Amino acid sequence: MAEYLGFILTFYILMMVRVLPNYDHVDHYNPIAWASQISVFTDYALFLAILLVLHAFTLIQNQLFSGKADRSILEEYLFDFRAIIFSFLITVGITFLLKTTFLYSRITLVLFAILMLVESLFWLVTRRSIMKHLNNKGTLRSNILIVGAGRVGLDVYNKVIVSRTNKNHFIGYLDDYKSNKDVIGTIAELEMILQKQRIDTIYITIPSEKHIIESMLRTIYKYDVDIRIIPEMFDRMTTVFAFRNDLDYPCLQIVKTPLRGLNVHLKRISDISGSLIIMLVLSPLFLIIAILIKCESKGRVFFKQQRVGKNGLPFQMVKFRSMFNGAERNKSSLLNDNEMTGPAFKMRNDPRVTHIGRFIRKYSLDELPQLWNVLKGDMSLIGPRPPLPEEVERYTDYHWRRMDVLPGMTGLWQVSGRSDLDFEQWIDLDIYYIERWSIALEMKILLKTLPAVVKGSGAY
Numbered sequence: 001m002a003e004y005l006g007f008i009l010t011f012y013i014l015m016m017v018r019v020l021p022n023y024d025h026v027d028h029y030n031p032i033a034w035a036s037q038i039s040v041f042t043d044y045a046l047f048l049a050i051l052l053v054l055h056a057f058t059l060i061q062n063q064l065f066s067g068k069a070d071r072s073i074l075e076e077y078l079f080d081f082r083a084i085i086f087s088f089l090i091t092v093g094i095t096f097l098l099k100t101t102f103l104y105s106r107i108t109l110v111l112f113a114i115l116m117l118v119e120s121l122f123w124l125v126t127r128r129s130i131m132k133h134l135n136n137k138g139t140l141r142s143n144i145l146i147v148g149a150g151r152v153g154l155d156v157y158n159k160v161i162v163s164r165t166n167k168n169h170f171i172g173y174l175d176d177y178k179s180n181k182d183v184i185g186t187i188a189e190l191e192m193i194l195q196k197q198r199i200d201t202i203y204i205t206i207p208s209e210k211h212i213i214e215s216m217l218r219t220i221y222k223y224d225v226d227i228r229i230i231p232e233m234f235d236r237m238t239t240v241f242a243f244r245n246d247l248d249y250p251c252l253q254i255v256k257t258p259l260r261g262l263n264v265h266l267k268r269i270s271d272i273s274g275s276l277i278i279m280l281v282l283s284p285l286f287l288i289i290a291i292l293i294k295c296e297s298k299g300r301v302f303f304k305q306q307r308v309g310k311n312g313l314p315f316q317m318v319k320f321r322s323m324f325n326g327a328e329r330n331k332s333s334l335l336n337d338n339e340m341t342g343p344a345f346k347m348r349n350d351p352r353v354t355h356i357g358r359f360i361r362k363y364s365l366d367e368l369p370q371l372w373n374v375l376k377g378d379m380s381l382i383g384p385r386p387p388l389p390e391e392v393e394r395y396t397d398y399h400w401r402r403m404d405v406l407p408g409m410t411g412l413w414q415v416s417g418r419s420d421l422d423f424e425q426w427i428d429l430d431i432y433y434i435e436r437w438s439i440a441l442e443m444k445i446l447l448k449t450l451p452a453v454v455k456g457s458g459a460y
Contacts, residue, residue, distance in 0.1 A: 003123045004052055010115050011048050018108040047095055047104065054087035073128060074440065080120040088113045141169045143198055147190075147216065148205035149173040149183055152230055156203050171199060187212060191219045201226040256404050259437040267380065267442075274381050275374040282368060289320055289365060292356045299325030302369055307386040310406045315378040317386055318369040322357030364453045370409045382445050383408025384430035402430040405437075415448035 059079070088109075095104070144161060146153045153173060161170040172184035174193070185193060193199070202225055204213060213229070220227055231252055259267065279286075290301045303321040306314050353361065360366040373379040379386065386407035387395075412429040413421060421429070433441065 003119070004056075006119050006123070007052060007116060008048070010119065011044075011112055014108050014112055014115075015044065018105055018111070043095075044104065046098075047091060047109070050094055051087055051091040054090055055083055058083040058087055073124065077121055077124055080124065081117060084113065084116050084120060088116075141167065142200040143171050144168050144201050144203065145171045145174065145193070145199045146203045146205060147174045147187060149175040149178040149180070150205065152205040153203075156205055156230065160203070168201075171197065187216065190216060194220070194223050194225065199223070199225050201228060204229045207231065256401075257434045257437055259405055259434070263437070268377070271374050271380050275371040278368075279371050279375075285365070286368065289356075289360060289368075293321055293354075296354050296356050297324055306389060307407065308389055308392045308403070309378055309386060310403060312392065312400075312403055314389065315373065317379070318372050320360055320366040320369055322354060322361050322366045323352040324354060364414075367409055374409065378406070380406040380408045381410065382433075382442055383411055384433065385411065385413050385426060398431075399427055401434060402427060404434055410445060410449045412445060415445055415452045 092109075146156055153175075157170065161168050170182075171193075173182050174185055174187050174190060175183050176186050176188075202220060204216065204227070207213065207229055217227065293301050299321055301321060303319050303323075304316045305319070307317040309315050357366070370379055374381055383406050384402040387402075392403075412433050413426050416425075416429055433445075
């Protein structure tokens with residue numbers, strides 16, 4: 001309510017500053033008289049009313065269908081940001097149909113939208129600060145009961161309780177087969193515990209026990225308790241789920257990656273524009289590196305190597321040559337010196353690497369020609385490391401998950417240690433990126449790439 005009062009006050013001040021100076025005969029300090037003395041006042045009031053109603057409706061819809069109770073401050077502000085922009089544009093459209101749009105000062109309306117965005121952030125920070133203070137005092141703590149003390153129940157405890165100690169208070173576990181200091185009873189004692197103390201949220205982590213859950217739900221329904229059931233496949237598959245209703249049946253749809261639909265096209269547009277800009281800006285550096293490579297050793301400036309891309313399709317990846325000519329033929333004699341676990345091959349002091357090669361490898365300059373692969377569509381600016389065919393031949397089904405998207409010039413593997421990581425860590429980071437893809441994650445990787453490259457650690 002305070003937030004909306006703030007919006008109304010802001011609109012009132014903008015009216016005084018931007019609109020009232022055009023009406024000399026009006027008592028500027030008597031808002032009640034504005035309706036009769038200013039011909040456009042009712043039109044402005046209508047715009048404000050429609051905007052605030054749409055904004056409130058949009059926020060409620062986002063909260064109902066977001067499927068996420070606990071959001072970061074950035075996620076919450078993005079909700080508010082979208083709600084303000086959406087409601088503002090819809091209001092402009094409605095007033096256009098009502099033929100009142102031409103009466104408004106465009107600068108006034110745009111300023112109001114900008115101030116709404118600023119005020120929304122202010123109220124969000126204020127609200128979060130108050131909530132944190134109350135949580136620290138224990139005023140708003142939520143009492144949590146977990147049904148099932150197995151692996152999933154312990155994981156829920158670590159993620160819901162331990163990571164948010166000021167917000168949630170752990171009551172204990174209910175379990176028929178385990179006994180320790182945290183297990184406060186059996187499932188049959190659920191109602192007795194609900195009657196003895198206040199329980200705000202119950203996490204049920206035994207979904208395979210259908211008849212037990214049905215009995216529990218009948219018991220819990222009589223009490224004002226938030227019920228949350230962990231999906232059965234939670235402990236078997238680390239992936240992204242979407243809730244659907246197919247033919248009136250609720251379904252959990254497994255989403256391989258959020259990078260689909262419109263997101264794919266947006267990423268492709270950013271890849272094309274980004275690679276073109278970088279190639280133009282760094283063209284003098286390309287020329288310098290090419291000259292240095294030619295001066296040190298015989299052979300071509302560029303090295304082409306077959307790599308495996310999205311969905312297992314092969315492509316020719318281009319790099320600056322960092323080894324002596326014909327170095328690939330000598331790889332078999334060095335396999336015993338491989339310092340990388342798994343299918344990949346990495347050697348810290350590879351004798352095949354030239355002096356200039358060591359330098360450009362350390363600062364990832366040898367990978368700049370891959371911008372051409374990005375432009376062609378074989379690669380992306382951000383994505384998993386492009387593997388060699390012989391590596392892919394040894395992949396398990398889990399490893400193949402990293403082939404669901406285009407390989408990238410940089411990625412989480414690049415900003416998290418590069419060659420200092422072992423093969424399984426590479427894979428885990430790639431799959432995390434695929435399953436948790438977002439524009440925010442892309443920006444995070446981009447911002448971390450330059451410092452990682454300049455530092456030059458973990459590259460050889």
